[in-house]
Amino acid sequence: MLADPSQKYRPYTPLNIKDRQWPSKTFTKAPIWLSTDLRDGNQALANPMTIEQKTTFFRELVKCGVKEIEVAYPAASDTDFEFVRGLVEHKEIPDDVWIQVLTPAREDLIRRTIDSVAGCKHAILHMYNATSPTFRNIVFRNSKEQTIELAVRHTKLVRQLTEECTAKYGTRFRYEYSPETFTQTEPDFAVQICEAVKAAWGKAGPGPDRMIFNLPSTVEIAPPNHYADQIEYFCRHITEREKIIVSLHPHNDRGTGIASAELGVLAGGDRIEGCLFGNGERTGNVDLVNLALNLYTQGIQPNLDFSDIERVLDVVTQCNDLPVHPRHPYAGELVFTAFSGSHQDAIKKGFEAQKLRNQEAAAKGEPQYWDMPYLPIDPKDLGQTYEAVIRVNSQSGKGGIAYLIKQHLHLDLPRKMQVSFYQVVQAISDREAREVTVDDITTAFRSTYHFGGTKYQGRLALRSFKISSEPAPEPADTDSTQDERRHFDGTLLVDGVVRVVRGDGNGPLSALLDALRTHLDIDLSIREYTEHAINEGHDAKAASYVEIIPSGDRKSGTSWWGIGVDSDIAGSGLRAVLSAVNSAIGDRTLPELKLSVGFNARSGQADVASAIVNAFGLELPRRFQASFFEVVQRAARDSGGEISFGALTDLFQTTYGFGQDGSSERISMKSFKMENVGEDNGRRQLNGEITFLGEKRQVQGQGNGPLSAVLAALHSQVEGILAIREYSEHSIGEGAEVVAASYVELTYAVGDAKKRSWWGVATDTDITESGINALLRAASRLEVVPKKLANGASH
């Protein structure tokens, strides 16, 4: 480059308009749009479009709502000529659309151009000749007068030929004249030649008869304010302004095509010629999408529809065989994307604030204005989704990551958890040295917090739980309130093994932490807890977040966050605690289930229950646990206070006959049939053969369900009253291997004897059979009294 460019390049000569008006004007409506994609755009392509591509493009322009379309330079090639003929002959042109065709001021080319549109409903005949000193002197070697004469002579020819065409084919014409290289033409000469052309056309009138003067910045040579001055000068000096549409045709050589067009409109321009996404000669024609959407974001209807900008992009890039830059205004792949932390944070806050603002505005019936940091337009209006808005790399911050988690997992992370998870994503981003995808982020979230199904399950997982409460002991200080104590009874999977755990606390979460302390030596406390709802109505769920710390160290620098989602608020909190605990324990070894049960420990009953789950898959109901625990305690007392795992499971089997052949029981079912009786009221009748104290008996009984039918059958054989106090069931295993486990607590009252009760348990592939067997096993062990026969003998 030169040290002194002034020795090579001359500055533009400013126009001295002292009272220029355009700087204080504002936009109030959209200009008339003309797309010249199929002419100026097409002529600038290394491979001009085929007829098929031009047709596709034309249809897309119509879809976008463009009403004036320059379709060709028909004299240039057979392809262009045939394309125009095809549009006319195949009736492709909607009635409200004007096609425009360009011709130089040459008789043969004007004739061919008019031939191309003959028969169409509306056409704008566009003729041009260059008017600037450079072109007059170098290209045409014409004086000013000769330049005017060329334009006038050919305008008259255009008038004559278009009138003939109208007479013959009914085609209605308008005339557009371009003093090509307008911006390099002396302003008064531009007015002078246009006045001469207007006179030669002789038909300019107001309204629909207005002729078009198109004032191109064929090559941008000055800043946009200069173009605006040139347009204002032209508009103020051309006579019969009301009979003229002033059209602007900016190119983009200085990169200010958009600004030129906008200032040109303020200066008086009525119409803009341009191309979608700025295709066109050299640096392109002004971008119509950009201009239209600039208006749209000012609240002005542009009369062009880019609601599906992706579709428009696809058509245009395929037809032009040119890419659109990823940073292209409104349409580029990256324009609704924020990578940097502070932008993401602002956008996230913007969306949150907007939600509230919109709710308030909707309640008041006011417009819901868009006011979003860094996003001048709502991507949704262009058919874009918000997903693309925030993308994550090493420049991103917590806000953006939290936004993505909210969008994809519907979780509104508390601020401190955002900071914590941000470190996780940063580590991935630094390690991988690439953009971190949404998938990377959600997967990292799931595995960090053991969230979202068995795939991400941690070492501890909640299987089932029950929270119960009882009033705390009366406080000594009578002014204090009396809180309720909570009990947590649950089953956890601990390293794949089911463990029954119990704990107490002021609330469900502290009761769970107490259970973990007691059974697994995990001593942690909660420092922060928050929750929110996800969805509403039937689909409503609770999301809970906890921060846990080592117990007794409230100021701990180390903490772990956890998340839980459940339809039940207590469940979501408990899951959140376990999620955090999983991070806290890492791969630390956890105490195994004790195989030798001591009876001074508070954990005894749960440990016994855990042993039964692990041995047989049986999740004993709580009262059954307590009942068996008494049995175990008695047995252990006899063996010096300790009982081994093997002895414990043997004791369970012998006590309840579980896993043993039922035929040795006092009462067992040999065969039965269970039938529905009555109409759809669930009433059942049992007909069966039982073995009762070694004898086979035919029995019959009716009840409201299978078990009450069995009870009725037993009552035909037994003195006194048998009744079911508790019944529960669950499945063991999965798929084809699944079996039902049933638990029945049966009470027996006979004569004056104290009412007794016993538990029965059985498993079977058939749930009715497992229930009946559990009941009969309980009855067998209750030592029922057979009914006296009429002769005084027992049955």
Ligand SMILES: CC(=O)SCCNC(=O)CCNC(=O)[C@H](O)C(C)(C)COP(=O)(O)OP(=O)(O)OC[C@H]1O[C@@H](n2cnc3c(N)ncnc32)[C@H](O)[C@@H]1OP(=O)(O)O
């Ligand atoms: C700024 C713009 O975008 S203007 C539009 C530009 N678009 C195109 O040129 C695409 C289509 N053009 C073509 O296919 C050809 O140029 C044609 C068919 C129009 C003419 O082709 P040719 O007759 O071979 O001429 P050529 O391409 O060399 O054009 C230069 C001639 O046209 C003349 N000319 C250029 N512009 C104009 C005009 N607006 N009015 C009259 N004559 C003109 C030149 O003075 C030159 O004449 P000369 O040969 O007597 O010196």
Ligand SMILES: CC(C)C(=O)C(=O)O
């Ligand atoms: C024909 C004219 C309008 C043109 O395309 C230009 O000057 O860029």
